Amino acid sequence: MPTELTKVNYVTAATATGAGRAGHVTSADGLIDFDLGKPGSTTEPTVNPETLFAAGYAACFQGALANRAKTKGVDTSDSKVTAHVSFGPSEDGGFGLAVELEVEIPGVDPAQAQELLELAHQFCPYSKATRDNIVVTLTAV
The missing domain is CATH 2.20.25 (N-terminal domain of TfIIb)
Known part of the structure; x- marks a missing residue:
């Protein structure tokens, strides 16, 4: 729903x-x-549309990350979000997208970074719009 x-x-x-x-x-x-x-x-x-989608998703996720990190007392102002958008044939015979969100949060340990990515993914409007529609992979670097 x-x-x-x-x-x-x-x-x-x-x-x-x-x-x-x-x-x-x-x-x-x-x-x-x-x-x-x-x-x-x-x-x-x-x-192309995939470039525009990547830019929008990266910016939106960056905002969601900052919002969720603030609730945990973590400063993400130096973080970097890169959205890698893949385009190609899909199982249904049409075409589809897949996204890898690669996130770097300097000074944050990997376990906490992954937790923040998961929280941001639940909060981000782009993530909500794509949930259960395309594969989105979260990668903390």
Whole structure:
């Protein structure tokens, strides 16, 4: 059963036009306005939906990590979250995603770092949105 919002704090929008992965995207605020390219293009580096998803997930998880770490009295201001997003054929005959969240928290022992990752994963809106839909691996480095 989906979790309902109790209050809307923010709304944004983005529009894709053209040929999907080889089209163009713009955001309502104008901060995003560029052509897309298919993943793995070697002719010219381009942004693709997986790159945008990786950036969003990494930033969201970073915020969730800071929030959950604060409840434990741990400072994560020097931490780094990298979202590795994989794209490829899936078992159902279509295509799908998988994510590895690689997190570095300087000065925190591995066991506590893993605990914080698990807490952040339960709290992060991107993690909630992907839960039980794609494989998400949490790696403390």
